[in-house]
Amino acid sequence: MKAAPVFEAGNHRWWVLYDHDERRVIDSNVYVLESNGQSAVLDPGGFEIFPEVLAAVAEVVLPSSIRSAFVSHQDPDIASSLPLWNACNGNIEWHIPSLWEGFIRHYGALDAKFLCIPDEGGSMVVGGRKLEFIPAHYLHASANFHVYDREAKVFFSGDVGAALLPAGHSTWAGRQGPESAKAFDEHIQHAQYFHQRWMPSNRAKKDWIDRVRQLDIDFLCPQHGAIYAGENVQRFLNWFDGLTVGTVFPR
Numbered sequence: 001m002k003a004a005p006v007f008e009a010g011n012h013r014w015w016v017l018y019d020h021d022e023r024r025v026i027d028s029n030v031y032v033l034e035s036n037g038q039s040a041v042l043d044p045g046g047f048e049i050f051p052e053v054l055a056a057v058a059e060v061v062l063p064s065s066i067r068s069a070f071v072s073h074q075d076p077d078i079a080s081s082l083p084l085w086n087a088c089n090g091n092i093e094w095h096i097p098s099l100w101e102g103f104i105r106h107y108g109a110l111d112a113k114f115l116c117i118p119d120e121g122g123s124m125v126v127g128g129r130k131l132e133f134i135p136a137h138y139l140h141a142s143a144n145f146h147v148y149d150r151e152a153k154v155f156f157s158g159d160v161g162a163a164l165l166p167a168g169h170s171t172w173a174g175r176q177g178p179e180s181a182k183a184f185d186e187h188i189q190h191a192q193y194f195h196q197r198w199m200p201s202n203r204a205k206k207d208w209i210d211r212v213r214q215l216d217i218d219f220l221c222p223q224h225g226a227i228y229a230g231e232n233v234q235r236f237l238n239w240f241d242g243l244t245v246g247t248v249f250p251r
Contacts, residue, residue, distance in 0.1 A: 001030075001049070001056035004171050006219055006227065007152045011036050012129065014154050014219075016227065017056040018171060025049060027165065028077050029223050031156055033149070034061050035127030040068040041085075042147055042156050043078045043223050050081040054088070068093050068124050070133075072158040072223070073141035074100040076107075083109035095124050095133070099143035117145055134211065136160060138204035153218035159198060160208065161236055163191035163225030173226040173236075184232045188239055191225065199245035209241050 006014040017030040030053050031042040039061040045053050057063055069092050071079040085092060086109040096104055098116035105114075115124075121133045134146040139160050147156040163173075165187075173187040199205060220228040220236060228236045 001052040003032075003056045003060045006031075006221065007154055009152070011127075012152060013060075014149070014152060015060045016171060016221065017053060019049070019052065026077055027224055029221070029225075030056075031221060032057060032060060033126055033129075033131070034065070035129040037065060038067045038127035039065040040070065040124070040126045040131070041066060042070045043072055043158065044069055044085060045079075045081050046077045047080040047084065050084045053081070054084075063089060066092055068095060068126055070124070070131075070145075070147055070156075071096040071100075071104065072136075072146065072156075073097060073144045074103045075141070078223070079104060080107050082107045082112065086112045093124075095122075097141075097143040097145060100141070119143065121145065134215075136208050138199075138201040139208055140198045140200065148215055148217075150216075153216050154221060155212070155215065155217045155219065155233075156221050156223075158223050159194075160240070161191070161220055161222035161225070161228060162194050162198075163187060163222070164194050165190045165225050170226055173228050173232055180231050181235070184228075184235045187226060188236070192243070193248065194224070195240065195243055196245055197248040202245055205240065205243075205245055209237055213237060 001017045001019045003015050003017050013034045015032045025048050028045050030045050033040045093113045095115050101116050117133050121135050123130050123132050132148045134148050136144045136146045217233050220233045
């Protein structure tokens with residue numbers, strides 16, 4: 001795994017950890033926040049990639065500085081590494097959807113410190129900075145959350161915005177400037193099948209879009225694929241708004 005910066009302002013930093021060349025498991029992004037010497041990891045990944053993720057984390061923050069972890073939903077690519085993280089750092093507080101607590105405990109680490117997120121959302125504080133848990137139910141899990149850093153304008157969107165991209169793809173779905181629209185158009189074709197197959201509810205999609213349009217976002221960061229920045233955040237929201245989901249039925 002490699003680490004790349006997403007946002008930095010003084011002692012407030014975000015990184016994405018990624019491996020766009022390895023294809024043995026589904027391509028997953030892990031995000032790390034550091035604030036005033038404390039750190040958090042978001043959707044820290046599966047058991048299979050734990051050694052690579054831990055090594056990449058150690059390149060940007062001290063693993064002992066991790067005080068919080070966020071789990072958006074119950075899938076194994078999200079948090080089956082939980083018992084390994086807990087063994088390395090038993091001080092981590094795990095923020096997980098309340099509905100999925102009993103399922104996530106099946107990964108092990110029954111002594112882990114679980115803080116359950118109610119359906120309406122909530123927040124956690126890392127190094128004095130508040131991160132908000134934004135409800136994203138049925139996108140795609142029935143209890144699902146995203147994370148918003150209002151100060152950095154970073155929005156971790158989990159599976160929303162994800163794309164099934166070829167190996168070696170860029171970390172960014174276009175940046176600011178005249179080429180950003182072209183980069184977005186080339187990128188988004190890899191996102192259509194994922195959203196139509198994994199997202200089951202157009203009503204839930206509309207609720208999420210209405211909620212997220214009220215936020216000021218510079219970086220929309222999915223768990224799979226590339227990051228949307230600047231103008232491409234609104235391009236994605238417009239595209240997703242016009243997409244009918246739950247329409248792919250394998251035979």
